[in-house]
Amino acid sequence: xxxxxxxxxxxxxxxxxxxxxxxxxxxxxxxxxxxxxxxxxxxxxxxxxxxxxxxxxxxxxxxxxxxxxxxxxxxxxxxxxxxxxxxxxxxxxxxxxxxxxxxxxxxxxxxxxxxxxxxxxxxxxxxxxxxxxxxxxxxxxxxxxxxxxxxxxxxxxxxxxxxxxxxxxxxxxxxxxxxxxxxxxxxxxxxxxxxxxxxxxxxxxxxxxxxxxxxxxxxxxxxxxxxxxxxxxxxxxxxxxxxxxxxxxxxxxxxxxxxxxxxxxxxxxxxxxxxxxxxxxxxxxxxxxxxxxxxxxxxxxxxxxxxxxxxxxxxxxxxxxxxxxxxxxxxxxxxxxxxxxxxxxxxxxxxxxxxxxxxxxxxxxxxxxxxxxxxxxxxxxxxxxxxxxxxxxxxxxxxxxxxxxxxxxxxxxxxxxxxxxxxxxxxxxxxxxxxxxxxxxxxxxxxxxxxxxxxxxxxxxxxxxxxxxxxxxxxxxxxxxxxxxxx
Amino acid sequence: xxxxxxxxxxxxxxxxxxxxxxxxxxxxxxxxxxxxxxxxxxxxxxxxxxxxxxxxxxxxxxxxxxxxxxxxxxxxxxxxxxxxxxxxxxxxxxxxxxxxxxxxxxxxxxxxxxxxxxxxxxxxxxxxxxxxxxxxxxxxxxxxxxxxxxxxxxxxxxxxxxxxxxxxx
Numbered sequence: 001x002x003x004x005x006x007x008x009x010x011x012x013x014x015x016x017x018x019x020x021x022x023x024x025x026x027x028x029x030x031x032x033x034x035x036x037x038x039x040x041x042x043x044x045x046x047x048x049x050x051x052x053x054x055x056x057x058x059x060x061x062x063x064x065x066x067x068x069x070x071x072x073x074x075x076x077x078x079x080x081x082x083x084x085x086x087x088x089x090x091x092x093x094x095x096x097x098x099x100x101x102x103x104x105x106x107x108x109x110x111x112x113x114x115x116x117x118x119x120x121x122x123x124x125x126x127x128x129x130x131x132x133x134x135x136x137x138x139x140x141x142x143x144x145x146x147x148x149x150x151x152x153x154x155x156x157x158x159x160x161x162x163x164x165x166x167x168x169x170x171x172x173x174x175x176x177x178x179x180x181x182x183x184x185x186x187x188x189x190x191x192x193x194x195x196x197x198x199x200x201x202x203x204x205x206x207x208x209x210x211x212x213x214x215x216x217x218x219x220x221x222x223x224x225x226x227x228x229x230x231x232x233x234x235x236x237x238x239x240x241x242x243x244x245x246x247x248x249x250x251x252x253x254x255x256x257x258x259x260x261x262x263x264x265x266x267x268x269x270x271x272x273x274x275x276x277x278x279x280x281x282x283x284x285x286x287x288x289x290x291x292x293x294x295x296x297x298x299x300x301x302x303x304x305x306x307x308x309x310x311x312x313x314x315x316x317x318x319x320x321x322x323x324x325x326x327x328x329x330x331x332x333x334x335x336x337x338x339x340x341x342x343x344x345x346x347x348x349x350x351x352x353x354x355x356x357x358x359x360x361x362x363x364x365x366x367x368x369x370x371x372x373x374x375x376x377x378x379x380x381x382x383x384x385x386x387x388x389x390x391x392x393x394x395x396x397x398x399x400x401x402x403x404x405x406x407x408x409x410x411x412x413x414x415x416x417x418x419x420x421x422x423x424x425x426x427x428x429x430x431x432x433x434x435x436x437x438x439x440x441x442x443x444x445x446x447x448x449x450x451x452x453x454x455x456x457x458x459x460x461x462x463x464x465x466x467x468x469x470x471x472x473x474x475x476x477x478x479x480x481x482x483x484x485x486x487x
Numbered sequence: 488x489x490x491x492x493x494x495x496x497x498x499x500x501x502x503x504x505x506x507x508x509x510x511x512x513x514x515x516x517x518x519x520x521x522x523x524x525x526x527x528x529x530x531x532x533x534x535x536x537x538x539x540x541x542x543x544x545x546x547x548x549x550x551x552x553x554x555x556x557x558x559x560x561x562x563x564x565x566x567x568x569x570x571x572x573x574x575x576x577x578x579x580x581x582x583x584x585x586x587x588x589x590x591x592x593x594x595x596x597x598x599x600x601x602x603x604x605x606x607x608x609x610x611x612x613x614x615x616x617x618x619x620x621x622x623x624x625x626x627x628x629x630x631x632x633x634x635x636x637x638x639x640x641x642x643x644x645x646x647x648x649x650x651x652x653x654x655x656x
Contacts, residue, residue, distance in 0.1 A: 044503065044626040059503050059539060060626075106543065128597055129543075133604060141605050148543065163540065 018444075020427050026434025031427045033420050033448070034275050042406040050377060050397045051076050051170055053406070057393065058164040060410075065164045066099040066155060067386035067411070068393070070241065073168030075393040078260065078380025079401070080170040080373035087366040088172030093241040094185070094358040095158040095165060096384070100240055100351035101192050102151025103387045104303075104344050107452050108199065109144045112341045115446055116207050120216075121439030136202070147195050150188040154355070157181050172370030182365050189355035193317070196349030200321055203345055208328070217338040218329070221429045222447055224421055225250040225292040225335050227282055227299035229414070230306030231385045232257065237314035238306050238350060240385040246309040247282065249294050252333045254309075255284065260381040263392055267409065268297075270417070279417040280409060290421045298421070301389030301414035302451055303343040308333035313346065315353035321346045337422055340450040344387075377401040386411035388452050412453045422447040492531040492553040494652060495610075496645060499559040501539050505627045506620035506634045510558040511537045513616070513641045520642075528653050546598035546609065555610040556648050558641060560620035560634070568621045569633035571640045573648065576613040616644045 020031040041060055045053050054072030058065040070092060077084060084092075110129040114122075118131045126134075133141040152162050157177060159165025167174045177185070207213045216222070232246045233239040244257040247266065258266045269278035270287045281287045281297035288296040299305070313319040325346060326332050329339055358364060379396045389411030396405040412419075426447035430440050498514025500507040518535045526533075531554075538548060549555050557576075566572070576596065602609050618637050629635075 040626045056503065059501055065539075110543065128594075130597055130600055130604075133601065138604060141601055145543075145547070145602075145605055145607075148547070152547075163538075163544065 018423060020431065020444075022431070022434060026432070028424075028428045028431050031424045032274055033416075033423050042408070045395075045403050045406040048403050050079055050395055050401050050403045053393075053395060053403060054168055055164075055166050057408075058166070060408075064099075064103065064386050064388070064411070066096065066159070067384060067391050069159070069165045069168060070096055070384045071382045071386075071391045071393040074242075074260070074382025074384065075380050075395050076168075076170045076382070078382060079377045079395050079397055080380070081375035081378070082171040082371050082373040084172040085366075085368045085371055087176065087363050088369045088371075089242065090358050090361055090364055091158050091173055091176065091369060092168060094355060094364070095155055096241050097351045097355040097358065098151045098154035098185075098189075098192075100387060101196070101348055101355065102148045102155075104348040104351070105144055105147040105151075105195075105199070107387070108341065108344060108348070109140070111452070112344075112449060115442070115449070116210075116213055116341075120443050120446060127442070136206075140202075143195055143198065147192060150192060154185055154188065157185065169370070170373045174370075176367055176369040177365055179365050182359060186356060186359040189352060189359050192352035192355055193349070196345070196352040197317065199345050199348060203342060207342075217336050219336075221426050221443075222337045222422065222450070223335050224337065224418060224425070226296070226418055227255075227285065228305035228308040228333060229299050229301050229390055230309035231383065231390065232310045233314060235314070236311040238310040238312075238347070239314065240351070242384075245383060245390060247299070248309050248333065249285075250292070250333065250335070251294065252308070255282075260383040260392070263381060263383070263394075263409075267392075277413065277416055279420075280414055281417065290417055290424070292421075298417045299414065300418045300451070301385075301411065302340050303347045303387075304334060304337065304340040304450075305389070306385060307343045307346065313350045315350050315357065318346055318350035318353055321349060337447065337450045340452075344452070388412050389414045412451070415451045415453065419448050419451055419453060422451070492652070493551065494531045494533045494649065495549060495552040495555045496533060496535045496649075497545075497548065497555060497557045498535070498537040499540070499545070499557050502537070503626055503628055505622035505625050506560050506618075506630055507623050508628065509560050509618050509620065509630055509634050509638070509641070512630065512638055513558045513618075513645065516638060516642045517645055528649065530653050531649075533649070542595060543598045543601070545595055546602045546607075549599075549610055549613070550602065550607045552608075552610050554612050554614075554652055556614045556616060556645055558616045558618070558645065560623060561617035562620055562623055566619045567633075568619050568631065569637040570619040571637050571644055572617050572619075573644050574615040574617055576615060579615060614648050616641055616648070 018031055018033050021029045023029040045056060054069050054076055057068035057072045060068055073092065109132060113132050114127040114129065117135055118127045122131065155165055156162045158167065160167040227250060228248050229245055231239050231243045233243045236246060244259050246257045247255045249255055266283055267280050268283040269280050271278055282299050285297035307322060307325065313322045325342060326334065329336065376399050377397045381392065381394045383390060383392050391411050392409040394407040395403055397403050423444060426444045430443050496514060496517055498510035500510040502508040502511045514535050514537050536548060538545065540548060599609055618634060618641055620634055622631050
């Protein structure tokens with residue numbers, strides 16, 4: 001038995017670790033995706049004033065503080081039973097749209113893009129954003145920096161500071177925007193729409209017109225037939241900030257939609273002995289193991305799943321791209337995980353268009369940006385779509401608004417079962433007869449990079465320091481390897 | 488009149504993730520001392536920042552800065568907990584994992600090269616004051632005792648670096 005370890009996973013936040021176990025013939029017996037986690041966030045929150053939590057959750061991890069701020073803000077609204085005015089909701093969504101543009105840009109150009117622009121087996125030293133710039137041209141680097149800059153400027157204008165917004169409070173926001181700021185935001189949004197179109201064109205030229213890449217995307221190695229979830233508006237169009245979570249099966253049939261406070265009726269968590277992190281699954285379908293299909297409760301929450309779970313995009317250019325996406329890939333739902341990169345760019349364009357829509361709404365500069373809460377605080381759930389998947393925050397308080405319990409299901413956690421399946425499948429397909437090289441390992445990594453996983457905050461609900469012995473078993477259940485870890 | 492050099496002191500880390508917050512604490516100390524005792528430098532302006540960033544975002548924070556000092560927790564397992572060291576950015580392995588070098592995008596070294604390619608003015612030298620940490624995985628506003636005790640020494644390293652930069656032509 002030989003073990004191959006990819007540690008640390010390059011180009012991925014957090015400290016993930018994959019162990020791939022080979023059998024006597026050098027083929028993959030199994031693989032495990034493990035994460036040493038950040039612990040105790042929920043315990044850290046208990047005893048604090050609940051409106052402090054959207055600011056604290058900002059700091060769970062450095063990758064998507066804006067998403068935690070928004071989910072937290074919505075949960076706190078629910079705790080205080082207060083519905084923010086239209087302007088407040090629009091301002092939050094505007095900030096959030098700008099954040100999506102910046103975040104999706106970074107993922108595509110810095111993390112996913114290099115696999116396609118440089119090629120999956122390019123030397124690791126070239127397979128990064130610098131390689132992309134050298135190959136495609138300096139202009140592209142400037143655009144990436146510009147997209148991020150504009151996104152951060154909008155976040156700062158509405159959110160009060162860069163990266164870690166702090167203006168959402170129960171019932172709305174602490175401040176609005178001026179007409180002058182609105183004009184600036186609109187102008188930046190119009191640039192972002194062009195950038196979104198540019199990015200999709202680039203994807204078409206580099207990836208879709210290359211038959212090798214198209215075959216790679218459409219091939220079986222990176223395909224799983226699972227359920228899909230994603231937030232949708234009242235017309236069942238993709239929405240990142242508000243709405244209900246739509247759930248569709250692997251054939252594309254909608255099983256239903258749940259409101260934030262109904263999430264426990266839909267999502268349950270499965271525990272495996274080899275990892276602390278739990279595997280969420282669809283309660284109504286049930287846990288059948290790490291398997292595909294209609295009978296298996298495994299679901300994903302990613303850009304691809306959001307498109308699959310919705311009936312379309314709410315903005316015109318993104319809708320055109322949505323239609324082209326399904327036409328090119330053979331109809332709905334699309335199960336090929338590498339298509340997530342394309343879906344992410346369609347979302348980027350949608351976020352940019354939505355940014356302009358919101359910035360040009362006559363009520364966006366209104367000073368009616370807060371409803372003062374009057375009800376006694378109790379319990380509330382907030383759900384938004386984080387770039388990496390559906391993000392759920394659930395807070396309970398006493399009558400003074402002091403947090404007594406906190407539960408979070410973060411974007412990446414939703415995808416844990418699917419990540420394990422995708423990594424395993426790619427490893428089995430690519431590693432044969434003990435032959436392993438950097439290119440092959442990178443292609444295994446591509447299986448999970450599509451999900452854009454981030455484990456910095458995926459791990460939150462555990463007791464403190466705990467030594468763990470992990471036993472890995474063969475297909476018959478016999479222990480074949482024991483790992484002792486101090487996690 | 489000679490143009491003053493722009494120095495940025497960046498406390499890096501997550502202030503609620505145990506020892507990862509040490510960079511912020513050192514930056515706070517430096518800021519308090521400057522406020523209490525006055526500003527002793529003639530040849531440079533000093534800006535203090537606290538951030539939980541890496542990669543492209545951290546690079547963006549250093550645009551139009553001439554020299555930067557980053558204070559961060561580090562976990563090498565090669566030095567006793569609380570060891571303070573002064574390193575140059577070039578001394579840090581260019582991994583995409585680990586706090587200084589990490590975010591969801593690219594390594595800091597790569598990001599700086601991207602910035603320079605884009606024509607951004609970035610620091611000619613980036614000093615890292617690292618503090619060997621033990622708890623980087625459990626949420627807490629407290630530092631572990633040996634890391635807490637390392638704060639005065641880390642501050643001293645920052646001051647020494649600022650004085651060296653002041654004397655540099």
